[in-house]
Amino acid sequence: MFHSVTMCVRYTPDPVVSIQSQAGAMLEHMPFLAAYWPYVVTFLAALFVPGLWRKNDSKGEKNDAPKQYQTPDQAAEIKEEEDWMDYQNTLTSALPEDLQHIPFAYKRPSENEMLKRSQEYYEMVNGRRTIRFFSPDPVPIDVIKNIIKAAATSPSGAHTEPWTYVVVQDPDVKAKVRQIIEDEEEINYKKRMGQQWTTDLKPLRTNWIKEYLTDAPYLVLVFKQMFSLKEDNTKKIHYYNEISVAISYGIFLTAVQNAGLVGLTSTPLNCGPALRNLLERPPSEKLMLLCPVGFPAKDATVPDLERKRLEDVMVLF
Amino acid sequence: MFHSVTMCVRYTPDPVVSIQSQAGAMLEHMPFLAAYWPYVVTFLAALFVPGLWRKNDSKGEKNDAPKQYQTPDQAAEIKEEEDWMDYQNTLTSALPEDLQHIPFAYKRPSENEMLKRSQEYYEMVNGRRTIRFFSPDPVPIDVIKNIIKAAATSPSGAHTEPWTYVVVQDPDVKAKVRQIIEDEEEINYKKRMGQQWTTDLKPLRTNWIKEYLTDAPYLVLVFKQMFSLKEDNTKKIHYYNEISVAISYGIFLTAVQNAGLVGLTSTPLNCGPALRNLLERPPSEKLMLLCPVGFPAKDATVPDLERKRLEDVMVLF
Numbered sequence: 001m002f003h004s005v006t007m008c009v010r011y012t013p014d015p016v017v018s019i020q021s022q023a024g025a026m027l028e029h030m031p032f033l034a035a036y037w038p039y040v041v042t043f044l045a046a047l048f049v050p051g052l053w054r055k056n057d058s059k060g061e062k063n064d065a066p067k068q069y070q071t072p073d074q075a076a077e078i079k080e081e082e083d084w085m086d087y088q089n090t091l092t093s094a095l096p097e098d099l100q101h102i103p104f105a106y107k108r109p110s111e112n113e114m115l116k117r118s119q120e121y122y123e124m125v126n127g128r129r130t131i132r133f134f135s136p137d138p139v140p141i142d143v144i145k146n147i148i149k150a151a152a153t154s155p156s157g158a159h160t161e162p163w164t165y166v167v168v169q170d171p172d173v174k175a176k177v178r179q180i181i182e183d184e185e186e187i188n189y190k191k192r193m194g195q196q197w198t199t200d201l202k203p204l205r206t207n208w209i210k211e212y213l214t215d216a217p218y219l220v221l222v223f224k225q226m227f228s229l230k231e232d233n234t235k236k237i238h239y240y241n242e243i244s245v246a247i248s249y250g251i252f253l254t255a256v257q258n259a260g261l262v263g264l265t266s267t268p269l270n271c272g273p274a275l276r277n278l279l280e281r282p283p284s285e286k287l288m289l290l291c292p293v294g295f296p297a298k299d300a301t302v303p304d305l306e307r308k309r310l311e312d313v314m315v316l317f
Numbered sequence: 318m319f320h321s322v323t324m325c326v327r328y329t330p331d332p333v334v335s336i337q338s339q340a341g342a343m344l345e346h347m348p349f350l351a352a353y354w355p356y357v358v359t360f361l362a363a364l365f366v367p368g369l370w371r372k373n374d375s376k377g378e379k380n381d382a383p384k385q386y387q388t389p390d391q392a393a394e395i396k397e398e399e400d401w402m403d404y405q406n407t408l409t410s411a412l413p414e415d416l417q418h419i420p421f422a423y424k425r426p427s428e429n430e431m432l433k434r435s436q437e438y439y440e441m442v443n444g445r446r447t448i449r450f451f452s453p454d455p456v457p458i459d460v461i462k463n464i465i466k467a468a469a470t471s472p473s474g475a476h477t478e479p480w481t482y483v484v485v486q487d488p489d490v491k492a493k494v495r496q497i498i499e500d501e502e503e504i505n506y507k508k509r510m511g512q513q514w515t516t517d518l519k520p521l522r523t524n525w526i527k528e529y530l531t532d533a534p535y536l537v538l539v540f541k542q543m544f545s546l547k548e549d550n551t552k553k554i555h556y557y558n559e560i561s562v563a564i565s566y567g568i569f570l571t572a573v574q575n576a577g578l579v580g581l582t583s584t585p586l587n588c589g590p591a592l593r594n595l596l597e598r599p600p601s602e603k604l605m606l607l608c609p610v611g612f613p614a615k616d617a618t619v620p621d622l623e624r625k626r627l628e629d630v631m632v633l634f
Binding site: 005089095096097098099101102103105106107108109111113115117118119121122125127128129130131139140141142143145146148149150151152153154155157159161163164165166167168169170173179202203204205237238240242243246247248249250251252253254255258259261262265269279288289295297298299300301302303304305307308310313314316317 | 356412413414415416417418419420421422424425428430432433434435436438439442443445446447448450456457458459460462463464465466467468469470471472474477478480481482483484486487490496507519521522529555557560562563565566567568569570571572575576577578579581584596603606612613617618619620621622624625629630631632633634
């Protein structure tokens with residue numbers, strides 16, 4: 001430590017003397033600087049060192065914020081843009097260069113047909129409720145497969161299809177999933193959420209005991225793939241992967257409802273890494289959502305909630 | 318500039334002299350430090366200044382990373398947990414304390430019915446394609462209303478329903494939206510994306526000219542609400558708002574498809590603040606997605622893409 005400081009000081013005298021002789025005339029007219037300028041120079045030089053170091057450290061991460069004032073929106077937009085830049089630096093197209101464009105096969109419905117279909121669809125999805133009480137009765141796996149095939153038709157950023165649907169039907173694995181989640185949820189409820197939040201949750205009658213995780217015939221765990229490996233073993237970043245997976249999950253959930261089954265949308269708090277390890281998913285994937293799927297228990301209840309009206313969610317220009 | 322430097326130096330002599338007298342004996346045994354210690358002390362003192370400033374700057378933002386090694390997953394989990402803490406600190410329950418729980422009305426379908434429904438639903442959503450060529454033919458607004466009513470049945474974090482669907486049918490407003498997007502997209506394509514990315518996009522035949530933004534009878538702009546105001550004018554944070562809105566959009570897009578219409582899922586890059594201002598949405602909302610809705614043009618084409626197979630997206634335990 002002392003040795004390296006000594007080395008550093010050993011090399012300073014020559015440039016200091018040289019600057020002194022050149023600045024001599026100027027300093028004669030500034031008595032305080034003439035007396036203390038070596039401190040000032042050393043101070044200013046040292047001020048720059050951490051700045052340079054930070055600049056090097058963030059090289060390639062592009063997180064130096066522009067100097068002008070930004071609203072949160074603008075900052076987020078800039079972050080988005082930077083993500084695009086990263087994307088560009090690592091992407092080689094997954095699509096063939098001679099990708100053919102073909103006519104879109106389409107049959108236009110009548111106005112009446114559109115009105116009827118859109119009304120029926122609304123009524124179907126409006127019947128969906130989040131259910132916390134499941135029957136253990138089995139459901140054919142082919143129904144689940146059709147549901148996940150439907151979810152996998154979702155659009156995604158640059159057609160990267162960044163979703164993995166892990167379906168758990170094995171009772172032992174379901175028990176392990178439940179153990180991981182209940183352990184974390186007990187800490188969430190007792191320590192992390194605090195009095196206020198657990199009081200707020202009381203109307204929904206939730207707690208850290210999750211019987212549905214072993215009752216339901218299937219647990220569907222939805223992972224987002226942050227990136228995948230290209231053939232040359234370099235990273236292919238899956239841009240907009242979180243939005244893409246959530247859109248896919250919306251189609252999944254509607255497929256569950258359409259099949260006559262029920263689900264429970266959840267985002268297991270603090271359980272991602274443990275569940276990822278249990279289900280042997282790679283580090284490039286992150287758990288986003290968990291949904292038990294099956295029949296409701298015979299005595300299932302739901303909170304008597306209302307939804308916002310159309311005029312509260314739609315604005316027309 | 319010179320004046321403030323002078324002021325700074327004016328106050329240093331006393332402590333310097335004091336340190337010198339106390340450290341005299343020690344320095345006698347270290348000749349280099351004895352000669353140059355004022356530079357070393359000034360240098361080390363200056364090194365600390367930017368560090369202290371950074372620490373104060375980030376106070377309250379909770380972005381001091383814990384010291385032990387974290388995987389990206391674990392870091393994200395901790396961020397999630399902190400968001401929960403923020404949530405807890407600002408939330409007063411939007412739900413009545415005496416919220417009633419009522420029996421869930423349900424009729425169980427037969428196995429054959431589930432298989433048939435899930436197969437038909439898969440075939441319906443599998444017909445969806447992202448369309449870039451729209452007909453200007455009008456679509457009844459009641460169809461759009463049914464579609465958005467369907468989207469608004471989506472689940473959301475703590476039933477906050479954090480979505481605003483802005484529907485633009487006015488030709489002047491559509492033209493303004495197009496202008497904002499094309500201006501940004503031209504910069505995106507010419508400067509921000511670079512040669513690599515524009516080459517990669519070539520197979521999809523996209524560019525910054527977006528005729529569909531004025532051709533389509535409706536533009537649907539989907540905003541996420543980061544928070545809303547409670548009756549006492551305090552913030553009610555909408556947790557998981559981005560995931561919730563994307564799930565809702567998945568239901569929206571399926572409703573578009575089910576009605577016999579087509580759409581184009583997009584995330585306008587760098588246009589959020591300008592479009593939010595144009596459409597008079599509050600700063601608590603952020604543009605997430607934009608989807609033109611209508612009939613396809615008669616000569617619409619689509620790239621000849623394939624989707625991943627079920628075995629590539631589903632894992633069974």
